[in-house]
Amino acid sequence: MVVQDAISVYGVMPFLAARFLLAACALVPFTLRRITRRTLVAGAGVGLVLAMGYLFQTLGLLYTTPTNSGLITGMFVVFAPLSDRLLFGVRIPRPVLVAVVLSFAGMVLLAGGNPDGVNFGDLLTLICAAALGLQIALLSRYAAGHDSLGFASVETSVMALLFAAVWILSGDVSFPPRSVWMALIVTGLLASAAAFWAQTFVQQRLPAARAAVILTMEPVFAALFGYWLAGDRLDAVQIAGAVLILSALFVGEMLPFFSRRRTKKGLPSDPV
Numbered sequence: 001m002v003v004q005d006a007i008s009v010y011g012v013m014p015f016l017a018a019r020f021l022l023a024a025c026a027l028v029p030f031t032l033r034r035i036t037r038r039t040l041v042a043g044a045g046v047g048l049v050l051a052m053g054y055l056f057q058t059l060g061l062l063y064t065t066p067t068n069s070g071l072i073t074g075m076f077v078v079f080a081p082l083s084d085r086l087l088f089g090v091r092i093p094r095p096v097l098v099a100v101v102l103s104f105a106g107m108v109l110l111a112g113g114n115p116d117g118v119n120f121g122d123l124l125t126l127i128c129a130a131a132l133g134l135q136i137a138l139l140s141r142y143a144a145g146h147d148s149l150g151f152a153s154v155e156t157s158v159m160a161l162l163f164a165a166v167w168i169l170s171g172d173v174s175f176p177p178r179s180v181w182m183a184l185i186v187t188g189l190l191a192s193a194a195a196f197w198a199q200t201f202v203q204q205r206l207p208a209a210r211a212a213v214i215l216t217m218e219p220v221f222a223a224l225f226g227y228w229l230a231g232d233r234l235d236a237v238q239i240a241g242a243v244l245i246l247s248a249l250f251v252g253e254m255l256p257f258f259s260r261r262r263t264k265k266g267l268p269s270d271p272v
Contacts, residue, residue: 004061006183010176012058015184017167018176020160022188027153027197034150042142043154046135051159053131056124063121068238071245072125075103077212078248079133084208088141095251102248109241136215140208143200152196 007015035043061069078099084090107126143151167173176184203211 002183003058003187004066006180007058007061010180011172012055012062013163013167013170014172014174014176015180016054016058017160017163018180018184019188020156020163020192022184023156023192023196024153024160026189026193027149027156031147031150031153034147035154036146036150039146039150040154042146043151044158046138046142046151047155047158048162049131049135049138050155051162053128053135054159055128055163056131057128060121060124060128064119064125067242068119068122069125071242072107072122073129073132074245074249075107075126075129076132076136076215078103079130080136080208080212083134083137084140087137090208099248099251102244102251106241106244106246106248109237109244133212136203136212137208139200139203140206140211143204146200146204148201148204149197151200152193155196155200156192 003015010018057069057073060072064072078096081090081092081096082100085092107122199211199215
């Protein structure tokens, strides 16, 4: 809701440029000596993919609700292992395949419950989810062996430069109004600088699918805050879609997790 209000006042590209410039300014002074040539190349590549995700997510918020945005963005938990499979040959467990079907069915119901039919913002957000899933797979593959803070600094700097360049070329450069500074501080410092460093640190130690499990709390909180703060209300069809999406997260990631725990304890695992 905070981002949606800010972009309606300030615009998508100015907001993204200011957000990631703020994040880069918070990280770069502490990481200049930690960035190697390898970190610069790997971080820049992952940063470009992440930039695409945030661009489509922010554009989507112009046409959809914070609740829809959060739930559909959560489909990165399915796109992450799919990206792992396509790029690196990692085998996709059967529960993940089931989760793919549940997620797409849920997205259709969530979008179809809109009185205007399929929402353009939902489709943009789906592209965002695919990009974020790809970023999670790439980060788990390439972040190891790098300084996590330096890697996050390169990611945010590449995004800041990219969005700032587009902003300047658009010819609509202006200082952020006072009404959007709270959104810039929250998203720039907490949701970008701190969050990217934490994600890089975690994914140096976890594979893409397990990291995605942790990140699935984002759409859950988005739905809750969309209900409490933004006044979003889902009809019966949309509620069914939301349930399918959340169940896909459970089937695709949590069931295999519990199965692994049972196996480690010497108990027979449930068939999947």
